[in-house]
Amino acid sequence: MADRQLWWEKLLSHWQRLADIRTAQLFQEHADRPGSLSAEAAGVRLDFSKHKIDQAALSELLALATDAGLCERIEALFAGELVNQSEQRPAMHMALRARIDQEALAPAFRDAATLAQATLLQCRALVEQIRGRFGADGFDVIHVGIGGSELGPKLCLEALRAPREPQTVRVHYVSNVDAHPVDHLLANLKPERTLVCLVSKSFGTQETLANGRILQAWLQQHLGVERGNQHLFAITANPRRAEAFGISADQILPMWDWVGGRYSVWSAVSLSTMLALGFERFAEFLRGAAAMDTHFRTAPLRQNVPVLMALVGIWTRNVQGLPGHCVVPYDDRLRYLPAFLQQLEMESNGKSVSPAGQALLHPTVPILWGGVGSTTQHAFFQALHQGELANVVEFVAAIKPAHAHADSHRALLANMLAQSAALMHGRITNDADPALAAQRECPGDRPSTTILLPELTPFTLGALLAAYEHKVYVQAVIWGNNAFDQWGVELGKQLADDILPVLAGQADGSHLDASTAQMIARIRETLG
Numbered sequence: 001m002a003d004r005q006l007w008w009e010k011l012l013s014h015w016q017r018l019a020d021i022r023t024a025q026l027f028q029e030h031a032d033r034p035g036s037l038s039a040e041a042a043g044v045r046l047d048f049s050k051h052k053i054d055q056a057a058l059s060e061l062l063a064l065a066t067d068a069g070l071c072e073r074i075e076a077l078f079a080g081e082l083v084n085q086s087e088q089r090p091a092m093h094m095a096l097r098a099r100i101d102q103e104a105l106a107p108a109f110r111d112a113a114t115l116a117q118a119t120l121l122q123c124r125a126l127v128e129q130i131r132g133r134f135g136a137d138g139f140d141v142i143h144v145g146i147g148g149s150e151l152g153p154k155l156c157l158e159a160l161r162a163p164r165e166p167q168t169v170r171v172h173y174v175s176n177v178d179a180h181p182v183d184h185l186l187a188n189l190k191p192e193r194t195l196v197c198l199v200s201k202s203f204g205t206q207e208t209l210a211n212g213r214i215l216q217a218w219l220q221q222h223l224g225v226e227r228g229n230q231h232l233f234a235i236t237a238n239p240r241r242a243e244a245f246g247i248s249a250d251q252i253l254p255m256w257d258w259v260g261g262r263y264s265v266w267s268a269v270s271l272s273t274m275l276a277l278g279f280e281r282f283a284e285f286l287r288g289a290a291a292m293d294t295h296f297r298t299a300p301l302r303q304n305v306p307v308l309m310a311l312v313g314i315w316t317r318n319v320q321g322l323p324g325h326c327v328v329p330y331d332d333r334l335r336y337l338p339a340f341l342q343q344l345e346m347e348s349n350g351k352s353v354s355p356a357g358q359a360l361l362h363p364t365v366p367i368l369w370g371g372v373g374s375t376t377q378h379a380f381f382q383a384l385h386q387g388e389l390a391n392v393v394e395f396v397a398a399i400k401p402a403h404a405h406a407d408s409h410r411a412l413l414a415n416m417l418a419q420s421a422a423l424m425h426g427r428i429t430n431d432a433d434p435a436l437a438a439q440r441e442c443p444g445d446r447p448s449t450t451i452l453l454p455e456l457t458p459f460t461l462g463a464l465l466a467a468y469e470h471k472v473y474v475q476a477v478i479w480g481n482n483a484f485d486q487w488g489v490e491l492g493k494q495l496a497d498d499i500l501p502v503l504a505g506q507a508d509g510s511h512l513d514a515s516t517a518q519m520i521a522r523i524r525e526t527l528g
Ligand SMILES: O=P(O)(O)OC[C@H]1O[C@H](O)[C@H](O)[C@@H](O)[C@@H]1O
Pocket: 146, 147, 148, 149, 199, 200, 201, 202, 203, 204, 205, 208, 261, 262, 347, 486, 489, 490
Protein backbone atom coordinates (compact mmCIF):
# COMPACT_ATOMS: atom_id res chain seq x y z
CA MET A 1 0.00 0.00 0.00
CA ALA A 2 2.83 2.40 0.84
CA ASP A 3 4.14 2.20 -2.70
CA ARG A 4 0.81 3.47 -4.10
CA GLN A 5 2.32 6.93 -3.78
CA LEU A 6 4.91 5.98 -6.40
CA TRP A 7 2.15 4.88 -8.73
CA TRP A 8 0.26 8.14 -8.33
CA GLU A 9 3.47 9.98 -9.18
CA LYS A 10 4.07 7.89 -12.29
CA LEU A 11 0.48 8.37 -13.42
CA LEU A 12 0.64 12.08 -12.72
CA SER A 13 3.63 12.42 -15.01
CA HIS A 14 1.47 10.96 -17.80
CA TRP A 15 -1.27 13.39 -16.94
CA GLN A 16 1.16 16.30 -17.16
CA ARG A 17 2.58 15.04 -20.45
CA LEU A 18 -0.81 14.85 -22.15
CA ALA A 19 -2.42 17.66 -24.07
CA ASP A 20 -5.64 19.23 -22.97
CA ILE A 21 -8.73 17.42 -24.37
CA ARG A 22 -10.11 20.70 -25.77
CA THR A 23 -7.52 20.61 -28.50
CA ALA A 24 -7.65 18.19 -31.40
CA GLN A 25 -4.13 17.03 -30.56
CA LEU A 26 -5.08 13.91 -28.64
CA PHE A 27 -7.35 12.77 -31.45
CA GLN A 28 -4.67 13.49 -34.08
CA GLU A 29 -1.97 11.59 -32.20
CA HIS A 30 -3.83 8.33 -32.55
CA ALA A 31 -5.86 7.69 -35.69
CA ASP A 32 -8.30 5.34 -33.94
CA ARG A 33 -8.45 7.04 -30.57
CA PRO A 34 -12.22 6.45 -30.10
CA GLY A 35 -11.85 2.78 -31.01
CA SER A 36 -8.79 2.17 -28.89
CA LEU A 37 -10.24 3.91 -25.85
CA SER A 38 -13.43 1.91 -25.77
CA ALA A 39 -14.45 -1.66 -25.06
CA GLU A 40 -17.54 -3.78 -25.28
CA ALA A 41 -18.96 -6.87 -23.60
CA ALA A 42 -22.41 -8.45 -23.34
CA GLY A 43 -23.94 -5.44 -25.11
CA VAL A 44 -22.31 -2.85 -22.83
CA ARG A 45 -20.14 -0.44 -24.81
CA LEU A 46 -17.81 1.78 -22.81
CA ASP A 47 -16.30 4.85 -24.49
CA PHE A 48 -13.71 6.79 -22.52
CA SER A 49 -12.07 8.58 -25.43
CA LYS A 50 -13.23 11.96 -24.09
CA HIS A 51 -10.79 11.66 -21.20
CA LYS A 52 -7.34 13.18 -21.15
CA ILE A 53 -5.74 9.77 -21.40
CA ASP A 54 -3.82 7.80 -24.03
CA GLN A 55 -2.50 4.28 -24.58
CA ALA A 56 0.69 4.85 -22.59
CA ALA A 57 -1.25 6.22 -19.61
CA LEU A 58 -3.69 3.33 -19.88
CA SER A 59 -0.79 0.86 -19.89
CA GLU A 60 0.45 2.43 -16.68
CA LEU A 61 -2.99 2.08 -15.09
CA LEU A 62 -3.11 -1.56 -16.17
CA ALA A 63 0.34 -2.09 -14.67
CA LEU A 64 -0.94 -0.61 -11.41
CA ALA A 65 -3.87 -3.05 -11.45
CA THR A 66 -1.51 -5.96 -12.05
CA ASP A 67 0.80 -4.77 -9.30
CA ALA A 68 -2.18 -4.64 -6.93
CA GLY A 69 -2.72 -8.35 -7.65
CA LEU A 70 -5.97 -7.80 -9.53
CA CYS A 71 -5.92 -11.10 -11.46
CA GLU A 72 -5.38 -13.10 -8.28
CA ARG A 73 -8.03 -11.10 -6.45
CA ILE A 74 -10.57 -11.75 -9.20
CA GLU A 75 -9.89 -15.45 -8.84
CA ALA A 76 -10.20 -15.15 -5.04
CA LEU A 77 -13.62 -13.53 -5.49
CA PHE A 78 -14.84 -16.33 -7.75
CA ALA A 79 -13.29 -18.98 -5.51
CA GLY A 80 -15.49 -17.88 -2.63
CA GLU A 81 -12.55 -16.74 -0.50
CA LEU A 82 -13.23 -14.49 2.50
CA VAL A 83 -12.82 -11.22 0.59
CA ASN A 84 -14.98 -9.48 3.20
CA GLN A 85 -12.29 -9.72 5.84
CA SER A 86 -13.86 -7.70 8.65
CA GLU A 87 -16.96 -9.91 8.64
CA GLN A 88 -15.08 -13.05 7.62
CA ARG A 89 -17.38 -13.71 4.67
CA PRO A 90 -17.06 -14.38 0.97
CA ALA A 91 -18.92 -12.14 -1.50
CA MET A 92 -20.58 -14.56 -3.87
CA HIS A 93 -23.30 -12.49 -5.52
CA MET A 94 -22.14 -13.97 -8.86
CA ALA A 95 -23.41 -17.34 -7.57
CA LEU A 96 -26.93 -15.91 -7.73
CA ARG A 97 -26.70 -15.88 -11.53
CA ALA A 98 -24.20 -18.66 -12.23
CA ARG A 99 -25.03 -21.58 -14.50
CA ILE A 100 -23.97 -24.46 -12.28
CA ASP A 101 -24.09 -27.03 -15.05
CA GLN A 102 -21.60 -25.36 -17.39
CA GLU A 103 -19.01 -23.57 -15.35
CA ALA A 104 -15.90 -24.71 -13.57
CA LEU A 105 -16.89 -23.54 -10.14
CA ALA A 106 -15.03 -23.65 -6.84
CA PRO A 107 -16.82 -25.90 -4.30
CA ALA A 108 -17.98 -23.05 -2.03
CA PHE A 109 -19.24 -21.19 -5.05
CA ARG A 110 -21.03 -24.24 -6.43
CA ASP A 111 -22.80 -24.80 -3.09
CA ALA A 112 -23.90 -21.17 -3.06
CA ALA A 113 -25.11 -21.36 -6.66
CA THR A 114 -27.06 -24.53 -5.87
CA LEU A 115 -28.88 -22.81 -3.00
CA ALA A 116 -29.54 -19.78 -5.18
CA GLN A 117 -30.98 -21.85 -7.95
CA ALA A 118 -33.30 -23.77 -5.63
CA THR A 119 -34.61 -20.44 -4.32
CA LEU A 120 -35.11 -19.11 -7.83
CA LEU A 121 -37.20 -22.18 -8.63
CA GLN A 122 -39.23 -21.47 -5.51
CA CYS A 123 -39.68 -17.87 -6.71
CA ARG A 124 -40.77 -19.05 -10.14
CA ALA A 125 -43.41 -21.33 -8.64
CA LEU A 126 -44.61 -18.56 -6.36
CA VAL A 127 -44.82 -16.06 -9.20
CA GLU A 128 -46.91 -18.46 -11.28
CA GLN A 129 -49.14 -19.36 -8.37
CA ILE A 130 -49.76 -15.75 -7.27
CA ARG A 131 -50.31 -14.40 -10.78
CA GLY A 132 -52.70 -17.28 -11.43
CA ARG A 133 -54.56 -16.68 -8.16
CA PHE A 134 -55.36 -13.03 -8.90
CA GLY A 135 -55.93 -13.43 -12.63
CA ALA A 136 -56.41 -10.68 -15.17
CA ASP A 137 -57.58 -8.02 -12.71
CA GLY A 138 -54.16 -8.13 -11.16
CA PHE A 139 -53.05 -7.14 -7.71
CA ASP A 140 -50.87 -4.72 -5.76
CA VAL A 141 -47.56 -5.57 -4.13
CA ILE A 142 -46.02 -3.41 -1.44
CA HIS A 143 -42.28 -3.93 -1.44
CA VAL A 144 -40.96 -2.90 1.95
CA GLY A 145 -37.19 -2.60 2.22
CA ILE A 146 -34.42 -0.05 2.28
CA GLY A 147 -30.92 0.34 0.83
CA GLY A 148 -29.90 -2.84 -0.94
CA SER A 149 -33.27 -4.33 -0.10
CA GLU A 150 -35.01 -1.75 -2.28
CA LEU A 151 -32.80 0.14 -4.73
CA GLY A 152 -31.90 -2.76 -7.05
CA PRO A 153 -35.39 -4.28 -7.36
CA LYS A 154 -36.90 -0.83 -7.95
CA LEU A 155 -34.32 0.15 -10.58
CA CYS A 156 -34.80 -3.16 -12.34
CA LEU A 157 -38.58 -3.04 -12.46
CA GLU A 158 -38.79 0.59 -13.53
CA ALA A 159 -36.17 -0.03 -16.22
CA LEU A 160 -37.75 -3.15 -17.65
CA ARG A 161 -41.46 -2.60 -17.25
CA ALA A 162 -42.91 -2.80 -20.77
CA PRO A 163 -44.19 0.73 -21.32
CA ARG A 164 -47.46 -0.06 -23.02
CA GLU A 165 -48.48 -3.18 -21.12
CA PRO A 166 -51.39 -2.70 -18.74
CA GLN A 167 -50.01 -2.88 -15.23
CA THR A 168 -51.80 -5.82 -13.74
CA VAL A 169 -49.15 -6.19 -11.05
CA ARG A 170 -48.68 -2.80 -9.46
CA VAL A 171 -45.61 -2.58 -7.24
CA HIS A 172 -45.29 0.15 -4.62
CA TYR A 173 -42.13 0.80 -2.65
CA VAL A 174 -42.01 1.75 0.99
CA SER A 175 -38.60 2.44 2.46
CA ASN A 176 -38.48 5.50 4.68
CA VAL A 177 -39.43 5.26 8.34
CA ASP A 178 -41.36 8.46 7.67
CA ALA A 179 -44.87 7.00 7.67
CA HIS A 180 -46.37 9.59 5.31
CA PRO A 181 -45.80 7.44 2.18
CA VAL A 182 -47.23 4.25 3.67
CA ASP A 183 -50.18 6.11 5.11
CA HIS A 184 -50.92 7.69 1.77
CA LEU A 185 -50.57 4.39 -0.04
CA LEU A 186 -53.00 2.49 2.17
CA ALA A 187 -55.75 4.96 1.46
CA ASN A 188 -55.78 3.72 -2.14
CA LEU A 189 -55.30 -0.04 -1.84
CA LYS A 190 -57.63 -2.96 -1.26
CA PRO A 191 -56.19 -5.33 1.37
CA GLU A 192 -57.76 -8.41 -0.23
CA ARG A 193 -55.82 -7.72 -3.45
CA THR A 194 -52.58 -6.57 -1.85
CA LEU A 195 -49.49 -8.57 -0.97
CA VAL A 196 -46.71 -7.27 1.23
CA CYS A 197 -43.08 -8.34 0.76
CA LEU A 198 -40.88 -7.48 3.71
CA VAL A 199 -37.34 -7.52 2.41
CA SER A 200 -34.56 -7.32 4.94
CA LYS A 201 -31.41 -9.36 5.01
CA SER A 202 -31.01 -8.80 8.74
CA PHE A 203 -34.70 -8.49 9.55
CA GLY A 204 -33.52 -5.98 12.12
CA THR A 205 -33.70 -2.73 10.14
CA GLN A 206 -35.77 -0.18 12.00
CA GLU A 207 -37.40 1.37 8.93
CA THR A 208 -38.49 -1.93 7.42
CA LEU A 209 -39.85 -3.32 10.67
CA ALA A 210 -41.75 -0.14 11.48
CA ASN A 211 -43.42 -0.08 8.05
CA GLY A 212 -43.94 -3.84 8.25
CA ARG A 213 -45.83 -3.47 11.52
CA ILE A 214 -48.11 -0.80 10.04
CA LEU A 215 -48.85 -3.03 7.05
CA GLN A 216 -49.32 -6.18 9.10
CA ALA A 217 -51.82 -4.35 11.33
CA TRP A 218 -53.65 -3.04 8.26
CA LEU A 219 -53.93 -6.50 6.70
CA GLN A 220 -55.03 -8.10 9.94
CA GLN A 221 -57.53 -5.39 10.68
CA HIS A 222 -59.26 -5.87 7.33
CA LEU A 223 -58.77 -9.57 6.69
CA GLY A 224 -58.39 -11.05 10.16
CA VAL A 225 -55.14 -12.38 11.62
CA GLU A 226 -54.88 -15.62 9.69
CA ARG A 227 -55.88 -14.33 6.26
CA GLY A 228 -53.94 -11.13 6.80
CA ASN A 229 -50.76 -13.10 7.46
CA GLN A 230 -51.29 -15.05 4.24
CA HIS A 231 -50.67 -11.77 2.39
CA LEU A 232 -47.36 -11.25 4.09
CA PHE A 233 -44.04 -12.55 2.70
CA ALA A 234 -40.50 -12.11 3.94
CA ILE A 235 -37.17 -12.33 2.16
CA THR A 236 -34.41 -12.54 4.71
CA ALA A 237 -31.25 -14.22 5.92
CA ASN A 238 -32.74 -14.24 9.40
CA PRO A 239 -35.90 -16.42 9.16
CA ARG A 240 -36.08 -16.78 12.94
CA ARG A 241 -36.75 -13.07 13.35
CA ALA A 242 -39.24 -13.07 10.47
CA GLU A 243 -41.20 -15.90 12.11
CA ALA A 244 -41.12 -14.08 15.43
CA PHE A 245 -42.61 -11.11 13.57
CA GLY A 246 -45.55 -13.31 12.59
CA ILE A 247 -44.70 -14.46 9.09
CA SER A 248 -45.35 -18.11 8.47
CA ALA A 249 -42.29 -20.21 7.64
CA ASP A 250 -43.65 -21.22 4.22
CA GLN A 251 -43.88 -17.54 3.20
CA ILE A 252 -40.23 -16.80 3.97
CA LEU A 253 -37.66 -16.92 1.17
CA PRO A 254 -33.98 -17.11 2.00
CA MET A 255 -31.01 -14.81 1.56
CA TRP A 256 -27.54 -15.61 2.70
CA ASP A 257 -24.58 -14.11 4.52
CA TRP A 258 -22.45 -14.44 1.42
CA VAL A 259 -24.48 -11.80 -0.44
CA GLY A 260 -24.18 -8.16 0.55
CA GLY A 261 -27.46 -6.25 0.54
CA ARG A 262 -26.32 -3.90 -2.25
CA TYR A 263 -25.33 -6.92 -4.37
CA SER A 264 -28.59 -8.80 -3.83
CA VAL A 265 -30.83 -7.65 -6.71
CA TRP A 266 -30.26 -11.05 -8.35
CA SER A 267 -31.97 -12.95 -5.55
CA ALA A 268 -35.42 -13.45 -4.04
CA VAL A 269 -35.02 -9.86 -2.83
CA SER A 270 -36.46 -9.06 -6.26
CA LEU A 271 -39.60 -11.17 -5.78
CA SER A 272 -41.82 -8.11 -6.35
CA THR A 273 -39.94 -7.39 -9.60
CA MET A 274 -40.38 -11.01 -10.70
CA LEU A 275 -44.09 -10.81 -9.92
CA ALA A 276 -44.45 -7.74 -12.11
CA LEU A 277 -42.15 -8.70 -14.98
CA GLY A 278 -42.80 -12.43 -15.02
CA PHE A 279 -40.07 -14.89 -14.13
CA GLU A 280 -38.70 -15.33 -17.66
CA ARG A 281 -37.69 -11.70 -18.05
CA PHE A 282 -35.99 -11.82 -14.69
CA ALA A 283 -34.11 -14.96 -15.74
CA GLU A 284 -32.87 -13.06 -18.80
CA PHE A 285 -31.63 -10.29 -16.49
CA LEU A 286 -29.60 -12.95 -14.65
CA ARG A 287 -28.22 -14.29 -17.94
CA GLY A 288 -26.96 -10.83 -18.87
CA ALA A 289 -25.16 -10.55 -15.55
CA ALA A 290 -23.68 -14.04 -15.94
CA ALA A 291 -22.34 -13.07 -19.38
CA MET A 292 -20.62 -10.05 -17.80
CA ASP A 293 -19.20 -12.29 -15.03
CA THR A 294 -17.62 -14.56 -17.63
CA HIS A 295 -16.21 -11.56 -19.47
CA PHE A 296 -14.82 -10.06 -16.24
CA ARG A 297 -13.18 -13.31 -15.26
CA THR A 298 -11.70 -14.21 -18.63
CA ALA A 299 -11.12 -11.11 -20.81
CA PRO A 300 -7.64 -9.57 -20.89
CA LEU A 301 -7.47 -6.54 -18.62
CA ARG A 302 -7.05 -4.14 -21.54
CA GLN A 303 -10.38 -5.24 -23.06
CA ASN A 304 -12.13 -5.86 -19.78
CA VAL A 305 -15.11 -3.50 -19.44
CA PRO A 306 -15.44 -3.47 -15.62
CA VAL A 307 -11.65 -3.19 -15.23
CA LEU A 308 -11.52 -0.24 -17.63
CA MET A 309 -14.48 1.43 -15.91
CA ALA A 310 -12.58 1.11 -12.64
CA LEU A 311 -9.30 2.39 -14.05
CA VAL A 312 -10.92 5.41 -15.65
CA GLY A 313 -12.41 6.10 -12.21
CA ILE A 314 -8.96 5.80 -10.61
CA TRP A 315 -7.62 8.18 -13.25
CA THR A 316 -10.21 10.87 -12.57
CA ARG A 317 -10.20 10.43 -8.77
CA ASN A 318 -6.57 9.83 -7.90
CA VAL A 319 -4.69 11.43 -10.77
CA GLN A 320 -6.93 14.23 -11.96
CA GLY A 321 -8.23 14.71 -8.40
CA LEU A 322 -11.92 15.04 -9.24
CA PRO A 323 -14.08 14.56 -6.14
CA GLY A 324 -17.39 14.29 -8.03
CA HIS A 325 -18.80 11.54 -10.24
CA CYS A 326 -22.06 12.54 -11.88
CA VAL A 327 -24.10 9.75 -13.49
CA VAL A 328 -26.65 10.87 -16.07
CA PRO A 329 -28.71 8.23 -17.85
CA TYR A 330 -30.36 9.65 -20.96
CA ASP A 331 -33.22 7.26 -20.51
CA ASP A 332 -36.07 7.86 -18.14
CA ARG A 333 -36.37 4.15 -17.49
CA LEU A 334 -32.96 4.32 -15.79
CA ARG A 335 -33.94 7.15 -13.47
CA TYR A 336 -33.11 5.09 -10.38
CA LEU A 337 -29.62 4.21 -11.63
CA PRO A 338 -27.85 7.12 -9.87
CA ALA A 339 -29.45 6.19 -6.52
CA PHE A 340 -28.57 2.52 -7.00
CA LEU A 341 -24.97 3.37 -7.86
CA GLN A 342 -24.75 5.80 -4.99
CA GLN A 343 -25.24 2.93 -2.58
CA LEU A 344 -23.26 0.40 -4.59
CA GLU A 345 -20.19 2.60 -4.98
CA MET A 346 -20.27 4.84 -1.92
CA GLU A 347 -21.27 2.20 0.62
CA SER A 348 -18.76 -0.25 -0.84
CA ASN A 349 -15.75 2.01 -1.22
CA GLY A 350 -16.43 4.94 1.09
CA LYS A 351 -13.65 3.75 3.40
CA SER A 352 -10.31 5.16 4.55
CA VAL A 353 -8.49 2.19 6.03
CA SER A 354 -7.25 -1.14 4.76
CA PRO A 355 -8.41 -4.50 6.15
CA ALA A 356 -5.16 -4.47 8.13
CA GLY A 357 -6.31 -1.25 9.79
CA GLN A 358 -3.81 1.01 8.03
CA ALA A 359 -4.88 4.46 6.90
CA LEU A 360 -5.11 4.73 3.12
CA LEU A 361 -3.04 7.68 2.01
CA HIS A 362 -5.13 8.42 -1.04
CA PRO A 363 -8.77 9.31 -1.64
CA THR A 364 -11.19 6.51 -2.44
CA VAL A 365 -14.76 6.78 -3.71
CA PRO A 366 -15.88 10.09 -5.24
CA ILE A 367 -19.21 11.72 -4.40
CA LEU A 368 -21.59 9.93 -6.73
CA TRP A 369 -24.71 11.81 -7.71
CA GLY A 370 -26.76 12.47 -10.81
CA GLY A 371 -30.14 12.49 -12.44
CA VAL A 372 -31.82 11.73 -15.69
CA GLY A 373 -31.08 13.54 -18.98
CA SER A 374 -32.23 15.63 -20.69
CA THR A 375 -34.28 16.86 -17.71
CA THR A 376 -31.26 17.67 -15.55
CA GLN A 377 -29.68 19.75 -18.33
CA HIS A 378 -32.17 22.33 -17.12
CA ALA A 379 -31.10 21.94 -13.51
CA PHE A 380 -27.50 21.19 -12.62
CA PHE A 381 -25.67 21.06 -15.96
CA GLN A 382 -24.85 24.76 -15.75
CA ALA A 383 -22.58 23.97 -12.80
CA LEU A 384 -20.97 21.09 -14.72
CA HIS A 385 -20.06 23.41 -17.61
CA GLN A 386 -18.99 26.55 -15.80
CA GLY A 387 -18.93 25.87 -12.07
CA GLU A 388 -15.87 25.13 -10.01
CA LEU A 389 -17.25 21.78 -8.87
CA ALA A 390 -14.86 19.22 -10.26
CA ASN A 391 -16.78 16.27 -11.71
CA VAL A 392 -16.45 13.54 -14.22
CA VAL A 393 -19.77 12.88 -15.97
CA GLU A 394 -20.91 9.40 -16.95
CA PHE A 395 -23.58 9.26 -19.64
CA VAL A 396 -25.64 6.09 -20.11
CA ALA A 397 -28.07 5.50 -22.97
CA ALA A 398 -29.82 2.85 -25.02
CA ILE A 399 -29.50 3.22 -28.80
CA LYS A 400 -32.94 1.79 -29.62
CA PRO A 401 -35.94 2.95 -27.65
CA ALA A 402 -38.91 0.79 -26.65
CA HIS A 403 -41.33 3.25 -28.24
CA ALA A 404 -41.99 4.35 -31.81
CA HIS A 405 -41.34 8.09 -31.39
CA ALA A 406 -38.11 8.15 -33.38
CA ASP A 407 -37.84 11.96 -33.46
CA SER A 408 -37.98 12.26 -29.69
CA HIS A 409 -35.41 9.56 -29.28
CA ARG A 410 -33.03 11.15 -31.75
CA ALA A 411 -33.41 14.43 -29.87
CA LEU A 412 -32.64 12.66 -26.60
CA LEU A 413 -29.43 11.13 -27.95
CA ALA A 414 -28.45 14.36 -29.69
CA ASN A 415 -28.69 16.14 -26.37
CA MET A 416 -26.50 13.59 -24.68
CA LEU A 417 -23.85 13.74 -27.41
CA ALA A 418 -23.99 17.52 -27.34
CA GLN A 419 -23.39 17.61 -23.60
CA SER A 420 -20.33 15.39 -23.73
CA ALA A 421 -18.92 17.37 -26.66
CA ALA A 422 -19.63 20.65 -24.87
CA LEU A 423 -17.89 19.45 -21.71
CA MET A 424 -14.87 18.48 -23.78
CA HIS A 425 -14.58 21.47 -26.12
CA GLY A 426 -16.01 24.26 -24.03
CA ARG A 427 -16.61 27.55 -25.79
CA ILE A 428 -14.39 30.49 -26.53
CA THR A 429 -16.42 33.53 -27.46
CA ASN A 430 -15.46 36.49 -29.58
CA ASP A 431 -17.67 38.98 -27.79
CA ALA A 432 -16.26 42.46 -27.98
CA ASP A 433 -17.21 43.11 -24.37
CA PRO A 434 -14.58 41.30 -22.28
CA ALA A 435 -16.88 41.07 -19.25
CA LEU A 436 -19.54 39.35 -21.33
CA ALA A 437 -16.96 37.14 -23.03
CA ALA A 438 -15.64 35.99 -19.67
CA GLN A 439 -19.14 35.10 -18.51
CA ARG A 440 -20.14 33.32 -21.70
CA GLU A 441 -16.94 31.37 -22.02
CA CYS A 442 -17.07 27.67 -21.06
CA PRO A 443 -13.70 26.29 -20.03
CA GLY A 444 -14.17 22.79 -21.48
CA ASP A 445 -11.46 20.17 -20.88
CA ARG A 446 -13.99 18.38 -18.64
CA PRO A 447 -13.99 14.60 -18.99
CA SER A 448 -16.92 12.31 -19.59
CA THR A 449 -17.49 8.62 -20.15
CA THR A 450 -20.32 7.28 -22.28
CA ILE A 451 -21.91 3.86 -21.87
CA LEU A 452 -24.13 2.72 -24.72
CA LEU A 453 -26.45 -0.27 -24.76
CA PRO A 454 -27.95 -1.45 -28.06
CA GLU A 455 -31.31 -1.36 -26.27
CA LEU A 456 -32.47 -1.61 -22.71
CA THR A 457 -33.43 -5.25 -22.24
CA PRO A 458 -33.30 -7.57 -19.23
CA PHE A 459 -30.05 -8.97 -20.65
CA THR A 460 -28.26 -5.66 -21.17
CA LEU A 461 -29.45 -4.26 -17.85
CA GLY A 462 -28.14 -7.37 -16.09
CA ALA A 463 -24.80 -7.02 -17.85
CA LEU A 464 -24.60 -3.31 -17.02
CA LEU A 465 -25.30 -3.73 -13.32
CA ALA A 466 -22.87 -6.64 -13.05
CA ALA A 467 -20.22 -4.47 -14.74
CA TYR A 468 -20.74 -1.79 -12.10
CA GLU A 469 -20.46 -4.38 -9.31
CA HIS A 470 -17.15 -5.60 -10.69
CA LYS A 471 -15.90 -2.05 -11.25
CA VAL A 472 -16.40 -1.45 -7.53
CA TYR A 473 -14.41 -4.57 -6.65
CA VAL A 474 -11.52 -3.63 -8.93
CA GLN A 475 -11.36 -0.17 -7.40
CA ALA A 476 -11.39 -1.67 -3.90
CA VAL A 477 -8.46 -3.91 -4.85
CA ILE A 478 -6.48 -0.89 -6.07
CA TRP A 479 -7.49 1.44 -3.27
CA GLY A 480 -6.92 -1.33 -0.74
CA ASN A 481 -10.22 -1.24 1.16
CA ASN A 482 -12.85 -3.87 1.88
CA ALA A 483 -15.77 -3.32 -0.52
CA PHE A 484 -18.18 -5.53 1.36
CA ASP A 485 -18.65 -4.14 4.86
CA GLN A 486 -20.37 -0.92 6.04
CA TRP A 487 -19.39 -0.13 9.62
CA GLY A 488 -20.17 3.54 9.20
CA VAL A 489 -23.82 2.77 8.50
CA GLU A 490 -23.95 0.51 11.53
CA LEU A 491 -22.93 3.40 13.79
CA GLY A 492 -25.94 5.51 12.79
CA LYS A 493 -28.28 2.53 13.22
CA GLN A 494 -26.97 1.91 16.76
CA LEU A 495 -27.32 5.53 17.80
CA ALA A 496 -30.88 5.71 16.44
CA ASP A 497 -31.74 2.67 18.57
CA ASP A 498 -30.20 4.44 21.55
CA ILE A 499 -32.03 7.75 20.99
CA LEU A 500 -35.45 6.26 20.25
CA PRO A 501 -36.33 5.31 23.86
CA VAL A 502 -35.08 8.70 25.09
CA LEU A 503 -37.36 10.42 22.58
CA ALA A 504 -40.23 8.24 23.78
CA GLY A 505 -39.54 9.25 27.38
CA GLN A 506 -38.71 5.67 28.30
CA ALA A 507 -35.00 6.11 28.94
CA ASP A 508 -32.67 8.62 30.45
CA GLY A 509 -30.77 10.77 27.95
CA SER A 510 -28.11 12.14 30.29
CA HIS A 511 -25.39 10.32 28.34
CA LEU A 512 -26.25 12.26 25.16
CA ASP A 513 -24.43 15.40 24.07
CA ALA A 514 -26.00 18.74 24.96
CA SER A 515 -26.93 19.59 21.36
CA THR A 516 -28.84 16.33 20.84
CA ALA A 517 -30.41 16.55 24.29
CA GLN A 518 -31.65 20.07 23.58
CA MET A 519 -33.37 18.99 20.37
CA ILE A 520 -34.92 15.98 22.10
CA ALA A 521 -36.29 18.29 24.78
CA ARG A 522 -37.75 20.58 22.12
CA ILE A 523 -39.36 17.70 20.21
CA ARG A 524 -40.86 16.20 23.39
CA GLU A 525 -42.18 19.55 24.45
CA THR A 526 -43.84 20.17 21.06
CA LEU A 527 -45.31 16.69 20.76
CA GLY A 528 -46.67 16.98 24.26
O1 LIG B 1 -31.63 -5.69 4.23
P1 LIG B 1 -31.47 -5.04 5.54
O2 LIG B 1 -30.79 -5.91 6.55
O3 LIG B 1 -32.78 -4.50 6.06
O4 LIG B 1 -30.51 -3.80 5.35
C1 LIG B 1 -30.87 -2.72 4.55
C2 LIG B 1 -29.69 -1.81 4.40
O5 LIG B 1 -29.28 -1.44 5.71
C3 LIG B 1 -28.14 -0.61 5.80
O6 LIG B 1 -28.38 0.62 5.21
C4 LIG B 1 -26.97 -1.25 5.13
O7 LIG B 1 -25.89 -0.39 5.17
C5 LIG B 1 -27.31 -1.60 3.70
O8 LIG B 1 -26.24 -2.25 3.10
C6 LIG B 1 -28.54 -2.47 3.67
O9 LIG B 1 -28.86 -2.75 2.34
